[in-house]
Amino acid sequence: WLNDVPAYAGIAAVDAYIGATELSESAGMAYGGAHVIEALVRGEKIELKATSYGTDCYPRKEIQTLISLNDLNQAYLFNPRNAYQNYSVAVNSSNRTIYTYMGTLLPNLGNATYSTAGELSPLINDPYYRTIGIGTRIFLGGGIGYVAWEGTQHNPNQNRNANGIPTSSAGTLALIGDLKQMNHQYLRAALFDRYGVSMYVGVGIPIPILDEEILKQAAISNREINATVYDYSVPKRSKPNYGQVTYAELRSGSITINNKTTPTAPLSSLYEARQIAGTLKEWINEGQFSLTEPVQPLPTDLKVNSLEIK
Structure with a gap:
């Protein structure tokens, strides 16, 4: 203990x-x-x-x-599931408050929560994993870490919009790093009321601009990224949805669902994402951090299997 x-x-x-x-x-x-x-x-x-x-x-x-x-x-931080490539927008259509890993969801579509940093999210900036793979050196928790493998629930075969961005949860990363290098600014315990304990982990991944296509993807904006709005009040594996919204709409502070204005709130910090990007840029410019070529690409043909009770 x-x-x-x-x-x-x-x-x-x-x-x-x-x-x-x-x-x-x-x-x-x-x-x-x-x-x-x-x-x-x-x-x-x-x-x-x-x-x-x-x-x-x-x-x-x-x-x-x-x-x-x-x-x-030795003290290693090994995270088997990080940096989700997009994720759901969570709402609650029931008449009671529910407590989820997406935070507290108010009744009658009273709020909407969403994850990822949108246009600053690494796997959104490299949606087909052309530069991010096993062995990629990264910023992890304030120190240097590496992509160890694809993350658990890695699911790249999702529907994608015209810009190649998945419209719901897709790729994930398993990451490893030296805990002794890390900083509590980028590694914080989190308590989700009546759900459980989790951890906020700061992740930054450099994307080398090797051609025009990579440049185009890295320059994606929030208005070009879609996410699907799911009703978390339905206790089923397959939840009903209210269609898609853009990250620009989510970042505006509210979205419209069934002609109702619903306030939005992020679970990830845009401020910290900018801090991480700035720090990583500084490290690279000062020669403290060198880019690595992946030793193996992430799989692009996996799908998530659900547990069937037998």
Whole structure:
């Protein structure tokens, strides 16, 4: 346990993996793995508690002590699903408030929430993954990281608009980086009311302009990016939708659904996205960050399979 949050230790001896969404055994939904990770990055000491059956190699059966990030030989941040290539716009048509991973959704289409930074989102600026692939060096949480693999739920075979942009969730990235390089400005715990704990992770990916097509995609604007509005009050895998809106409309502060004006709110920070882009540009100009060619492209022919109960 790290600060009373369970960590999985069924790997190499004295190694452990803590999930950002894992909840505290004492504080429940008020504190989780993401808070532990942020505390480590902030330089705070956390409580380590562990038990074991004991062996000749490792006779100790329990330990309770304080540790900090500096005490750890290695600390990796591995995120199996990041940087969604577009995502849904979430609304609630029911007559009660619902609590979701898209935030609190007010009744009767009272608000709409959306994710990604639109025209600054990496996989929207490279929609066919021509420059982003396995091995790509990136900005991750304030330090340098890498694309390790395609992310979980990577689903590139989605409907795309005339500009090649998927109109709902498509590609994802699995990312890895050195936690010791990271900065709590770009790695923050998040609590979604009555849903659970998550983590805000700052990601920046350089896109080399190799030809006119890449330039055109990298220069995409919010008015050229569409997202589909889904009704999250329907507890089914396939949810009804209210059509599409552009990111320019979402960024305006409201959209129109069924002749009703619905206020919008982003889950990602445009301010932080601009900060990340500016920092990454600075690193490149100063020679602190060099671009890498992917060692393998991301798959473009995968689809997400749903679990069928048998």
